[in-house]
Amino acid sequence: MTVPKTSVLxxxxAxxxxxxxxxxxxxGAQVGPAGxxxxxxxxxxxxxxxxGIRRDPDHVPPSWPLPEGSQQPHLQILVAPEALDAAEREAVTLGARPVGAEGEESRPGSRTTQRRYADPAGHAFVLVAVPAPSA
Known part of the structure; x- marks a missing residue:
């Protein structure tokens, strides 16, 4: 029998x-204590x-993307293709910083289907345009 579990990134x-x-x-979420x-x-x-967001007073922001092109663990946020530009403006307005790998476009208005950012603490996340499943 498997013990019921859940997981959280x-x-x-700091x-x-x-x-x-x-x-x-x-x-568009709510924040609450986990203990x-x-x-x-x-x-x-x-x-x-x-x-999950955990306090670590000694936190050192990750360096991403790495020059070697290695992709570190990151959060992917899925949006409708037609909402990608608006989602990008929202993220940047809230404090996200666009980042890109060597030779990759990652700026407002770019035609790519995914755009990479660092959150205000330096963690990687990607906005990814994903079409709605067809019926």
């Missing part, structure tokens, strides 16, 4: 409250998205 940062607000705003100590916050969205 946890991002470490200021979890600010990063949790960033992702809550970006994802009594306040060092772990959960960002939960109506689409079932749950993201």
């Amino acid at each position: 946890v991002l470490d940062c 200021e979890p409250e600010a990063l949790a607000r960033f992702y809550a705003s970006l994802l 009594a100590d306040g060092d772990l916050l959960l960002v939960a969205g109506t689409s079932g998205t749950v993201l």
